[in-house]
Amino acid sequence: MFGGIRIGRLAGIPFLINPTWFLVFALFVFTIATQELPQMIIGEAEWVYWVCAVTVAVLFFGSLVAHELGHSLVSRRFGIPVLSITLYLFGGVAQIGKEVRRAREELLIALAGPAVSLALGGLFWGVGDLIFAWRPLAGVVLQLAGLLNIVVLLFNLVPGFPLDGGRVLRAAIWGLRGDYLEATKVASVSGQMIGALFIAGGIFLIFTQSDLGAFWMVLIGWFLISMARTSYSQAHVQDALQRHKASDVMESLIEVSALLTADELYSGYLRTTGKQFYLALMYDRPAGVVTAHMVERIPRSVWGITPLALLMRPIESIPVVRADQSCQEALLGMEQARSEWLQVTEHGHPVGIVTRAAVLSLLYPGRQL
Ligand SMILES: [Zn+2]
Numbered sequence: 589m590f591g592g593i594r595i596g597r598l599a600g601i602p603f604l605i606n607p608t609w610f611l612v613f614a615l616f617v618f619t620i621a622t623q624e625l626p627q628m629i630i631g632e633a634e635w636v637y638w639v640c641a642v643t644v645a646v647l648f649f650g651s652l653v654a655h656e657l658g659h660s661l662v663s664r665r666f667g668i669p670v671l672s673i674t675l676y677l678f679g680g681v682a683q684i685g686k687e688v689r690r691a692r693e694e695l696l697i698a699l700a701g702p703a704v705s706l707a708l709g710g711l712f713w714g715v716g717d718l719i720f721a722w723r724p725l726a727g728v729v730l731q732l733a734g735l736l737n738i739v740v741l742l743f744n745l746v747p748g749f750p751l752d753g754g755r756v757l758r759a760a761i762w763g764l765r766g767d768y769l770e771a772t773k774v775a776s777v778s779g780q781m782i783g784a785l786f787i788a789g790g791i792f793l794i795f796t797q798s799d800l801g802a803f804w805m806v807l808i809g810w811f812l813i814s815m816a817r818t819s820y821s822q823a824h825v826q827d828a829l830q831r832h833k834a835s836d837v838m839e840s841l842i843e844v845s846a847l848l849t850a851d852e853l854y855s856g857y858l859r860t861t862g863k864q865f866y867l868a869l870m871y872d873r874p875a876g877v878v879t880a881h882m883v884e885r886i887p888r889s890v891w892g893i894t895p896l897a898l899l900m901r902p903i904e905s906i907p908v909v910r911a912d913q914s915c916q917e918a919l920l921g922m923e924q925a926r927s928e929w930l931q932v933t934e935h936g937h938p939v940g941i942v943t944r945a946a947v948l949s950l951l952y953p954g955r956q957l
Pocket residue numbers: 655656659701702744752
């Protein structure tokens with residue numbers, strides 16, 4: 589949803605523009621040039637309105653970027669990296685690298701954006717007001733940009749996730765109750781309710797006023813609901829992955845001699861235990877891991893003459909996760925190694941295997957993967 593065309597860097601943070609944004613920019617300039625400005629200042633040439641409209645749009649979208657930069661710089665101050673800033677359909681999004689650890693940090697990061705909008709709104713409006721008598725057109729352009737910043741400020745302070753107000757709400761509940769997941773849930777439900785209100789209000793206006801602008805309200809409402817739901821499920825996933833250790837979901841390794849043949853492994857272990865993973869020992873030391881799949885892959889006619897030493901994946905080549913590390917770290921390890929499973933070690937000794945399917949089964953309990 590937040591993909592985009594890379595434009596460059598801002599304070600070292602990649603800055604992207606989502607393709608949908610260009611449409612919004614064009615629509616925005618069109619509305620200001622043909623409807624808003626001609627009503628505010630009468631009798632200017634058409635091209636003057638267009639130049640002013642583009643100026644308002646640049647100031648406005650520049651302000652949105654500054655708003656996101658506000659979140660980003662505070663976040664970075666707390667040591668939380670910012671992956672990118674993207675301008676999309678309704679505004680900006682700063683993608684933060686990892687979840688915030690403390691409620692107070694979340695609160696300050698959430699407030700930094702609205703603080704920038706407030707400052708810019710006040711500045712544009714104030715300067716616009718000052719120069720209005722002398723340069724009415726420039727004054728109106730600045731006042732419009734100021735007004736839009738205040739609209740962004742008010743919209744973002746609505747207390748529903750993922751808006752800044754929702755983040756403030758989450759930080760407050762999190763700080764008071766100490767439960768991050770519960771706080772996220774409340775803020776997410778609140779965000780969904782506000783989204784539903786937007787949709788209901790939009791539909792009401794479409795039918796009573798036949799106002800096409802109300803379609804935007806419906807769209808924003810729908811967007812809020814889907815964002816709030818995604819944010820909660822992401823928090824839920826993070827929480828489950830962090831709470832469980834690799835040892836919670838590992839399948840223990842059964843030790844066998846690397847000199848056993850595939851046939852012996854099958855008749856002595858695989859058929860009777862049904863276990864998938866075996867630790868092949870050479871001179872009593874772990875040499876590799878053999879899986880049921882590795883045995884099944886070779887023709888049955890050669891099982892009797894194929895020692896496990898030939899089949900196994902050498903132990904040094906298998907990525908490692910410690911038994912006390914979290915499932916999140918295990919999943920990350922699999923992603924980095926592009927492997928479907930890892931060995932779990934205790935005091936440096938392999939004791940089990942964690943598979944991607946086992947980690948994912950945490951997230952969807954009751955569903956077989
Ligand atoms: Zn914000």
